[in-house]
Structures are given as structure tokens and as C-alpha cells.
Amino acid sequence: MTLVLALSTLAFAEEPTFVGAATPAATAPKPETHLQASAGGNFTVGNAEAVTVNAGLNFTHKWTANQLGLVGGAAIGFGATDANADGFLAADERCIGVPGSPCASTAERYGIDARYDRFFTEKSSLYLLAGALHDKFAGFQLRTHVQVGYAAHVIDSKETHLKLEGGVDFADEAYVPGVVPASARLLAAQVGLGYDHAFNEGVSFNDAFTIYEPVFTQPAGAPFAPHLTDVRVGNVASITAKMTDKLSVSISDTLAWRNEPISAPEGITASRSKVDNTLSLNLVASLL
Numbered sequence: 001m002t003l004v005l006a007l008s009t010l011a012f013a014e015e016p017t018f019v020g021a022a023t024p025a026a027t028a029p030k031p032e033t034h035l036q037a038s039a040g041g042n043f044t045v046g047n048a049e050a051v052t053v054n055a056g057l058n059f060t061h062k063w064t065a066n067q068l069g070l071v072g073g074a075a076i077g078f079g080a081t082d083a084n085a086d087g088f089l090a091a092d093e094r095c096i097g098v099p100g101s102p103c104a105s106t107a108e109r110y111g112i113d114a115r116y117d118r119f120f121t122e123k124s125s126l127y128l129l130a131g132a133l134h135d136k137f138a139g140f141q142l143r144t145h146v147q148v149g150y151a152a153h154v155i156d157s158k159e160t161h162l163k164l165e166g167g168v169d170f171a172d173e174a175y176v177p178g179v180v181p182a183s184a185r186l187l188a189a190q191v192g193l194g195y196d197h198a199f200n201e202g203v204s205f206n207d208a209f210t211i212y213e214p215v216f217t218q219p220a221g222a223p224f225a226p227h228l229t230d231v232r233v234g235n236v237a238s239i240t241a242k243m244t245d246k247l248s249v250s251i252s253d254t255l256a257w258r259n260e261p262i263s264a265p266e267g268i269t270a271s272r273s274k275v276d277n278t279l280s281l282n283l284v285a286s287l288l
Contacts, residue, residue, distance in 0.1 A: 029064070031061065031063040032060075032061070032062045032063075033059075033060070033061045033288050034058075034059070034060045034061075034286070034288055035057075035058070035286070035287040035288035036056075036057070036058045036059075036284055036285065036287065037055070037056070037057050037058075037285050037287060038057075038058075038250060038282040038283065038285070039053075039055045039056075039282060039283055040053075040055075040281050040282035041054060045096055045097075047088075047089065048079070048080070049079050049080035049089065049095060049103070050077065050080070051077060051079060051096070051103075052075070052076070052077035052106070053074075053076050053077070054073070054074065054075040054076075054282070055073065056074075057070070057071070057073070058070075059071075065119040065120070066116070066118060067116070067117040067125070068115070068117075069114070069115040069116075069117070070114050071115075072110075072111065072112040072113075073109075073110065073111060073112075074109065074110035074111075075107050075108075075109045076107055076108060076109075077105070077108075078095075078105050078106055078107075079096075079103055079104060079106050080094050080096065080103060080104070081093065105136065108134070108135070108137065109133075109134065109135040109136070109137070109138070110133075110134055111131060111132060111134065112132060113130070113131030114130055114131065115128070116128050116129075117151065122153075122156070123152060123153040123154070123156060124152055125151045125153070126149070126151075127147075127148070127150075127151055127167070128146075128147070128148050129146070129147040129148075129149075129167075130145070130147075131144070131145055132144045132145075136176060137272075137276075138256070138261075138262065138272065138276060139175050139176055139263075139272060140173060140175065140176070141174045141175055143173045143174070144171065144172050145169055145170060145171035145172070146169070146170050147167045147168065147169040147170075147190065148167055149165055149166055149168065150165060150166060150167070151163055151164070151165035158198075159197060159198045160196065160197045160198075161194070161195070161196040161197075162193075162194070163192075163193070163194040163195075164191075164192070164193055165191070165192045166189070166190065166192070167189075167190050167192075168187070168188070168189060169188045169189070169190050169212065170186070170187055170188075171185065172185050173185070173186065176265065177265065178264075178265020179262055179264075179265055180263070181219040181220040181222075183220045184217055184218060184220065185217065185224070186214045186217050187214070187216040187224070188212055188214040188215055189213050189215060190210060190211065190212045190213070191210070191211050192208065192209065192210040192211075193207075193208075193209045194207070194208050194209075195207045195208075201242070202241060202242040203239070203240070203241050203242075204239070205237075205239050205240075206236075206238050206240070207235065207236070207237045207238075208234075208235070208236045208237075209233075209234070209235045210233070210234045210235075211231065211232070212231070212232040212233075212234070213228065213231050213232075214227055214228070214230045214231075215228065217230070229259060229260060230258070230259055231258075232258050232259070233257040234254075234255065234256050235253075235254075235255045236252065236253070236254050236255075237253050238251065238252035238253070239252075240284060245286075246285060246286050246287075247283065247284070247285055247286075248284040248286070249281070249282070249283060249284070250282045250283075250284050251279075251281055251282075252280055253277070253279050253280075254276075254277070254278040254280075255276070255277050256275070256276040256277075257274055258274050259274065261273060261274050
């Protein structure tokens with residue numbers, strides 16, 4: 001809360017009025033709309049068999065003092081497994097192109113977030129965000145959440161954008177079968193840092209860093225109680241290079257860290273890792 005108040009004070013000191021919000025409709029800034037879609041993946045056959053596909057969508061629309069955003073993504077993978085643990089894929093363990101031999105799931109993650117920002121100065125906004133996530137291997141059957149907060153756009157130039165934000169998040173988490181408890185509700189604080197920089201007209205760098213700190217949790221069948229140890233950290237960094245006005249290639253790294261990973265389902269001795277990391281190469285199409 002201290003951070004949010006400090007940022008609010010700084011924003012008001014720098015921007016006592018928001019010209020864009022008060023401008024008559026006849027001279028109001030022209031609405032801006034951007035839509036990008038990305039896709040990538042890999043296909044491996046031979047001594048190993050695996051297929052992974054990932055896709056993403058990023059949409060923003062800004063008019064006068066309002067901005068609407070939508071971010072979605074999916075990663076799906078499947079492949080053959082070494083069922084007898086001898087270090088090799090036997091003929092009866094292969095699945096790609098083999099009728100009646102289903103492949104094992106190796107990745108299953110998809111989610112979407114919708115966000116609305118209301119600017120009250122050129123560099124300050126209040127936001128409302130809602131989203132949903134399914135991530136089988138992280139233990140989430142379905143995670144839905146709603147968040148409200150404040151964002152300070154500290155730097156907003158043609159080449160560089162630096163944003164600091166803080167908010168309060170309420171989440172409802174349902175876990176994959178076998179996890180005990182089966183679900184939980186969380187009231188948490190979230191702090192984020194966003195940084196975009198264009199080195200030139202063709203190459204840019206983007207990074208989004210978040211810290212998610214649950215304050216109160218309610219496991220299934222229990223009351224809400226203080227809980228401060230389940231801190232979560234996320235970071236998404238990417239470098240994008242334009243090939244044409246509409247097509248770009250992007251290298252991105254997505255990191256998710258949980259201090260208290262969800263326990264493995266009953267009957268599985270190994271616990272889930274605290275860290276998930278994905279490095280991908282994607283083709284990006286700028287549709288709008």
C-alpha cells in the first residue's frame with residue numbers, strides 16, 4: 001500500500017491534469033487498436049517422439065482515457081514415453097503415426113486475461129483485470145481470478161515504456177484430481193513491473209515481472225486464515241525482430257516460480273517442481 005501511495009503521489013506531481021481526458025470530442029486523440037497473433041512449436045521423430053505447439057494472442061484498444069486489453073496463450077504437447085524405463089523407445093512404446101497407440105500428454109496449459117484501464121492522468125490509471133488458467137502439470141485444473149489495482153506509467157516515450165503497478169487479487173483455484181485439498185481461495189497482493197524498449201525500428205525488447213503474495217487463503221473445507229509463505233514470481237521476457245511490416249520473429253522466455261508448489265496427486269511420490277521455464281521461438285503476425 002505504501003508503494004501504491006508513493007507512486008500515486010509521484011504521478012500526480014508530474015501530471016496535475018490529463019489533457020487527453022478533457023479534450024473535446026472534436027480534437028480527442030484518434031483511437032488506437034493493435035492485434036498480434038503468434039505461433040511456434042517443434043516436431044521430433046526418430047529415437048524420440050514429441051510434438052509441442054504454442055500460440056498466443058495480444059489485443060489492445062485505446063480511446064480517450066480508456067484502454068481495453070486481452071492476452072491469451074496456449075501450449076499443448078504430446079509424445080511417446082519410455083514405459084519400461086530402459087532408456088529407449090521400443091516399437092510398442094511409439095505413438096506418432098501408430099493407430100491405436102495414444103501419445104502421452106507432455107504439456108497442457110492455456111489461459112486468458114482481460115483488462116480495462118481508466119486513465120486519470122497521462123501516466124496514471126486504475127485497472128480491473130479478470131482471467132482464467134488451466135495448467136495440468138502445475139496442478140491447476142482451473143484457476144479464475146479478479147484483480148483491481150493502480151498503474152504508474154513512469155516512462156512513456158516512443159522508444160521506451162516503463163510501468164509499475166500494484167493490486168489486490170482474489171483467486172479461486174481448483175486442482176487436478178488427486179490433490180488434497182481439492183481447491184482453495186486466495187486473497188493476495190500483486191506487484192508488477194513492465195518494460196518495453198525499441199532499439200530501432202526493427203528490434204525491440206519486452207519484459208513483464210510480477211510478484212504474487214497471498215495474504216489470506218481458504219483451502220476447501222477450512223476458513224480464511226493468514227498465509228504468507230506461498231509467494232509466487234513470474235517473468236516473461238522476449239526479443240522481437242521485424243521481417244516485414246506485418247511479420248516478426250520472437251524469442252521468448254517464460255519463468256514461473258512458486259515457493260509452495262501444489263503437492264503431487266496421491267500415489268505419485270515425486271513432488272512438483274517449484275520452477276516452470278519455457279523458451280520458445282515464435283512467428284508473430286501483426287494483424288492490426
